[in-house]
Amino acid sequence: MPFAHTAEAARAWVHGWTLSRGAAEPVRRAWGFTIDVGLAGHVMRHVLHSADEATVRRVTGHATAPGVWLKALVPPETLEPWLAPGWHLAGGAGYLMSASLPVAHTRARPGAPDGFRLDTWTRAGVTRALVRTADGAFAARGQVAVTGLGAVVDQVETDPAHQRRGLGRLVMDRLTAAAAEQGATAGVLGATPDGRALYETMGWRTLAPLTGAVRGPGSSDT
Structure with missing residues (x-):
């Protein structure tokens, strides 16, 4: 919830x-x-x-x-x-936003688009997602911290050269799925106006x- x-x-x-x-x-x-x-x-x-x-x-x-x-x-x-x-x-x-976890479409677990690769890892309670191009250049990133039943998505960004390719959505999908697997039932984040537009299409609501x-x-x- x-x-x-x-x-x-x-x-x-x-x-x-x-x-x-x-x-x-x-x-x-x-x-x-x-x-x-x-x-x-x-x-x-x-x-x-x-x-x-x-x-x-x-x-x-x-x-x-x-x-x-x-x-x-x-x-x-x-x-x-x-x-x-x-x-x-x-x-x-900025906007404070929240969503139930897992959001419905994270169950599909979309893969990285052609020409990109996605890596995730967890250390000290924080899961990070990193998207790189085929030659290793930075494309997008984000991280999520789980504290009890809550999860905070943080520092989601996409390189301007790689925007509008679904990379921000990919990062969000992986982070929220990872948080749900760790027992989180509610997500919260601070969004920019551009981020808010994306997150609202993914089931997040502005508080x-x-x-x-x-x-x-x-x-x-x-």
């Missing part, structure tokens, strides 16, 4: 994301979670599953070092005026907007 409530899905996303990225264990707050990430442009992350103006102003006002991120379940136009000075929106529009902001110079949401 998919997650019944957005807050429940957000909690599962936080715990799966930290496992997927090798980040520190999330610290529970009244408004959500704080995660030590440990990257130069992404030192720490606050995830607000209950965002309002007062909370956002308080959290962003206390964070004055660069490289601190915030994710909130509100649209960009709502979050931006709430941010303290020195903060700005980052990462573009809430998911907007990012960062303190200091802009950086990618790695």
Whole structure:
């Protein structure tokens, strides 16, 4: 079954994301979670599953070092005026999405199209899928972390030169099938607008907007 409530899905996303990225264990707050990430442009992350103006102003006002991120379940136009000075929106529009596992078409287990090969492996609780061309060049990738009955799909991307060949769908199929085999019954992910369009065709549904902001110079949401 998919997650019944957005807050429940957000909690599962936080715990799966930290496992997927090798980040520190999330610290529970009244408004959500704080995660030590440990990257130069992404030192720490606050995830607000209950965002309002007062909370956002308080959290962003206390964070004055660069490289601190915030994710909130509100649209960009709502979050931006709430941010303290020195903060700005980052990462573009996003969406929190969920689906029951396994999704129906994963049972067919499609193979890689001609000219590509797919490899998967699991290490430390994270299953990765990698698609390469016949000569070994990168084509697409993604990973999934299973925590109990929940699974978080993460870092799905397709090289622009190989888009519109079904590689993103192939990666999603393999990752969600692998998660279901490990006992997960519900999936959750953070999607871009392009990703959302693909995932909706695969049975995923949007639960809430998911907007990012960062303190200091802009950086990618790695």
